[in-house]
Amino acid sequence: MKQDLIYKDLSYEITGVLFETHNELGRFCNEKQCGDLIEKKLIDRKIKYEREKFLPTSFDGEKDNRNRIDFIIExxxxxxxxCKRFIERSDFYQVKRYLTAIDFKLGLIVNFRDKYLKPWIRVY
Structure with missing residues (x-):
């Protein structure tokens, strides 16, 4: 059964930004450098975003500002x-936790350390 993509046009545009960033910076940059260039490209394209947004605490007694989302787009x-050797299972759990906390359906994980960029798309 074929499933329709959610936010198809926006996802396509974000993926283009990610590939451009990877092509310009290469694979040995750090997350801050990637984030800065992605932010510039989002501004240039007039795409609404929030950067490094902290999630509210999820239980009583949890310390503030422990969970930070790199980008929330539109x-x-x-x-x-x-920017690490491998995407790990914990990275997928992290994105799922973020999506659940803010009630979003789509998350993208991208590892800029890979030779060939491959954004991981997760729908929950």
Missing amino acids: DKIVLELK
């Missing part, structure tokens, strides 16, 4: 940036 998509 109040629809969570974008999580990584």
Whole structure:
């Protein structure tokens, strides 16, 4: 059964930004550098975003500002940036936790350390 993509046009545009960023910076940059260039490209394209947004605490007694989302785009998509050897299961759990906390359906995880960029798309 074929499933329709959610936020197809926006996802396509974000993916273009990610590939441009990877092509310009290469694979040995850090997350802050990637985030800065992505932010510039989002501004240039007039795409609404929030950067490094902290989630509210999820239980009584939890310390504030422990969970920070790299980008929330158009109040629809969570974008999580990584610059490490491998994307791990815990990274997927992290995005799922973020999506659940803010009641979003689509999350993107991208690892800029990979030779060939491959954004991971997660729908929950």
